[in-house]
Amino acid sequence: MKTNPHFYPVILAGGRGTRFWPLSRKRRAKQLLALDGKHTMIQQTVARLAPMAAPSRFWIITNDDLRPAILRQLPKLHPKRIIAEPAGRNTAPAIGLAAFLLLRHDPEAVLGLFPSDHVIADPAQYRATLAKGIEIASAGENIVVLGIRPSRPETGYGYIEAGAHDHDGSLRVRRFTEKPDLGVARQFLDAGNYFWNSGMFLWRADTLANALREHLPNTAPLLEKIAAAYGTRKFAETFRKLYPKCENISIDYAVLEPRSAKGEAQSRIFCLPSDFGWNDLGSWTALHEHHVAKAKRGGGSLVPTSGRFTLNAQNNYVHVLDKFVALLGVSNLVIVETEDALLITTLDQSQDVGKVVKHLDEKKLHKLV
Amino acid sequence: MKTNPHFYPVILAGGRGTRFWPLSRKRRAKQLLALDGKHTMIQQTVARLAPMAAPSRFWIITNDDLRPAILRQLPKLHPKRIIAEPAGRNTAPAIGLAAFLLLRHDPEAVLGLFPSDHVIADPAQYRATLAKGIEIASAGENIVVLGIRPSRPETGYGYIEAGAHDHDGSLRVRRFTEKPDLGVARQFLDAGNYFWNSGMFLWRADTLANALREHLPNTAPLLEKIAAAYGTRKFAETFRKLYPKCENISIDYAVLEPRSAKGEAQSRIFCLPSDFGWNDLGSWTALHEHHVAKAKRGGGSLVPTSGRFTLNAQNNYVHVLDKFVALLGVSNLVIVETEDALLITTLDQSQDVGKVVKHLDEKKLHKLV
Numbered sequence: 001m002k003t004n005p006h007f008y009p010v011i012l013a014g015g016r017g018t019r020f021w022p023l024s025r026k027r028r029a030k031q032l033l034a035l036d037g038k039h040t041m042i043q044q045t046v047a048r049l050a051p052m053a054a055p056s057r058f059w060i061i062t063n064d065d066l067r068p069a070i071l072r073q074l075p076k077l078h079p080k081r082i083i084a085e086p087a088g089r090n091t092a093p094a095i096g097l098a099a100f101l102l103l104r105h106d107p108e109a110v111l112g113l114f115p116s117d118h119v120i121a122d123p124a125q126y127r128a129t130l131a132k133g134i135e136i137a138s139a140g141e142n143i144v145v146l147g148i149r150p151s152r153p154e155t156g157y158g159y160i161e162a163g164a165h166d167h168d169g170s171l172r173v174r175r176f177t178e179k180p181d182l183g184v185a186r187q188f189l190d191a192g193n194y195f196w197n198s199g200m201f202l203w204r205a206d207t208l209a210n211a212l213r214e215h216l217p218n219t220a221p222l223l224e225k226i227a228a229a230y231g232t233r234k235f236a237e238t239f240r241k242l243y244p245k246c247e248n249i250s251i252d253y254a255v256l257e258p259r260s261a262k263g264e265a266q267s268r269i270f271c272l273p274s275d276f277g278w279n280d281l282g283s284w285t286a287l288h289e290h291h292v293a294k295a296k297r298g299g300g301s302l303v304p305t306s307g308r309f310t311l312n313a314q315n316n317y318v319h320v321l322d323k324f325v326a327l328l329g330v331s332n333l334v335i336v337e338t339e340d341a342l343l344i345t346t347l348d349q350s351q352d353v354g355k356v357v358k359h360l361d362e363k364k365l366h367k368l369v
Numbered sequence: 370m371k372t373n374p375h376f377y378p379v380i381l382a383g384g385r386g387t388r389f390w391p392l393s394r395k396r397r398a399k400q401l402l403a404l405d406g407k408h409t410m411i412q413q414t415v416a417r418l419a420p421m422a423a424p425s426r427f428w429i430i431t432n433d434d435l436r437p438a439i440l441r442q443l444p445k446l447h448p449k450r451i452i453a454e455p456a457g458r459n460t461a462p463a464i465g466l467a468a469f470l471l472l473r474h475d476p477e478a479v480l481g482l483f484p485s486d487h488v489i490a491d492p493a494q495y496r497a498t499l500a501k502g503i504e505i506a507s508a509g510e511n512i513v514v515l516g517i518r519p520s521r522p523e524t525g526y527g528y529i530e531a532g533a534h535d536h537d538g539s540l541r542v543r544r545f546t547e548k549p550d551l552g553v554a555r556q557f558l559d560a561g562n563y564f565w566n567s568g569m570f571l572w573r574a575d576t577l578a579n580a581l582r583e584h585l586p587n588t589a590p591l592l593e594k595i596a597a598a599y600g601t602r603k604f605a606e607t608f609r610k611l612y613p614k615c616e617n618i619s620i621d622y623a624v625l626e627p628r629s630a631k632g633e634a635q636s637r638i639f640c641l642p643s644d645f646g647w648n649d650l651g652s653w654t655a656l657h658e659h660h661v662a663k664a665k666r667g668g669g670s671l672v673p674t675s676g677r678f679t680l681n682a683q684n685n686y687v688h689v690l691d692k693f694v695a696l697l698g699v700s701n702l703v704i705v706e707t708e709d710a711l712l713i714t715t716l717d718q719s720q721d722v723g724k725v726v727k728h729l730d731e732k733k734l735h736k737l738v
Contacts, residue, residue, distance in 0.1 A: 328712075342692050353697065
């Protein structure tokens with residue numbers, strides 16, 4: 001495919017993914033798990049972007065807990081571009097740092113910001129959408145956000161309200177909204193001009209840098225100093241000292257929402273309606289449904305290879321390795337076992353798994369988190 | 370306590386106890402498990418009879434799969450009196466063999482027949498009841514059966530219908546009944562003269578031997594030949610050749626039911642109403658209820674020592690070792706884990722666990738049974 005020599009994928013991989021406990025742990029977060037196929041989520045993220053950018057152009061922002069495993073899982077990437085934040089400061093400083101780093105390196109840089117733990121069913125369609133987005137973002141002070149066409153009244157995501165059509169199939173963004181309640185989510189679904197905020201953005205490094213200088217005037221200079229130290233012996237110390245002073249805020253709150261408040265004509269934020277089988281796999285239940293759908297399409301097996309016996313048991317998600325599993329008279333359960341833990345919950349309640357991790361944190365049961 | 374020098378406990382320990390899979394296995398049947406306290410069911414059975422008979426007077430009828438573990442668990446018993454049947458032939462031949470063996474040894478012998486896997490809450494009361502039963506049994510051609518006063522309309526047990534009162538608080542037995550349906554079980558409970566058949570019997574060896582000669586005329590001579598070879602070099606071979614030729618039948622069908630058909634005045638079968646906290650722990654659910662009741666009485670802890678977190682989760686039976694268990698939004702489950710298997714069922718359906726074992730047998734998954 002035609003590639004853009006100024007395109008740099010920046011993968012945000014600092015998340016803890018507690019909703020996949022007990023499989024996910026502090027040092028083995030969701031993005032490092034092979035939840036869907038042989039390769040881990042972050043390996044799949046890199047693999048589907050690989051046709052668009054050479055390995056040396058990838059940047060990963062993560063933390064010290066996860067960096068060693070990421071280095072192991074992605075040996076072709078440039079280790080110095082796998083950056084461990086000294087403290088979590090949400091997405092705005094992470095993305096901003098990437099922008100300032102790239103700006104010193106390539107003034108024409110276009111950043112693609114990607115979560116590290118999502119599933120994309122149709123990578124070719126995904127890359128075609130991205131190519132279009134890169135074109136729009138390259139053209140000037142545009143911010144491109146990939147909006148997922150909603151298929152259900154989901155209350156777990158933020159939504160993008162789109163306005164007028166613009167060039168190349170994109171839509172002007174009118175507004176970013178918080179997670180809606182079910183009634184509002186239904187209205188959004190019916191309205192037809194609302195999209196799920198995928199967390200995938202494209203913009204030029206200089207556009208992003210300027211946005212940060214405007215919206216985070218205290219944080220932007222800190223990030224510039226850190227970027228200036230990159231590649232020198234002072235980098236680690238500078239990073240450790242200054243980064244924790246950055247504002248702890250998401251890019252949505254810091255930049256996108258205030259920017260969109262300028263009105264759809266002024267904000268220069270574009271939504272690219274996307275339809276490439278996106279799934280954020282936000283819980284065991286989402287993973288189960290993904291596997292069921294895939295199996296229905298003939299795209300893979302539902303169950304791992306260990307033996308199983310079921311009687312009056314339907315629609316259970318079972319992640320148990322090397323063990324015979326017998327299910328009698330139980331349905332809609334989530335059953336996940338590791339060497340040191342066993343989780344049993346329901347498909348309805350699996351989003352509460354983070355509460356187990358909170359409990360373990362509080363009880364200082366460090367080995368289990 | 371006053372003991373009878375002719376009393377011999379005969380413990381039937383050949384059962385497989387598949388309803389406690391995956392904990393119970395072919396070589397680790399229910400009676401070899403510590404389901405209720407530190408000691409195994411068979412160790413508890415022997416311990417509560419120990420004040421009534423010296424270790425050398427115990428006999429155990431089991432099979433080759435279980436004998437090695439029984440020898441390890443009960444090192445004080447006489448190894449030659451732990452007898453492994455070459456083939457399972459139900460209770461009549463097992464009990465009959467014990468009678469013929471004891472008869473050669475002590476013509477005055479009184480056998481106490483005991484299942485090896487039941488719980489008795491009040492051992493002192495139990496021994497007092499047995500002492501009374503031994504007295505009745507010693508007196509002549511009497512058969513004494515311990516009848517449990519029913520506390521619920523249980524459909525899983527056989528019942529004893531009692532008739533006239535007799536000496537020492539015992540009742541004449543009118544009839545043995547099959548497992549009733551719920552309506553009939555309710556009638557039995559209301560009637561007041563029905564008792565659960567505990568499977569515990571007392572009778573003189575010569576009474577039993579004569580009963581077998583009368584009711585199992587083909588089997589009795591085989592058992593006499595086996596008993597005659599006991600202690601000689603020919604025993605193993607004789608046992609292996611003749612025992613499989615014995616009729617495969619329970620003592621209830623073979624002797625008690627036809628005998629009781631003679632009428633309560635003639636049959637000389639006596640029911641000793643018993644109230645010593647008997648529980649046959651017939652399923653994971655029964656075990657769970659037993660533990661809950663015990664915990665309510667302050668008699669012990671419900672949960673094992675490994676960590677646990679629950680949220681909207683009630684009344685679950687969890688047998689998981691060395692693992693943190695998190696339960697969210699699940700209730701009335703039975704969860705049992707071993708190194709190679711995981712069972713999840715409901716309190717309502719745990720009696721079907723035997724079907725898992727049947728499946729494993731059919732699939733020749735020998736390691737799991």
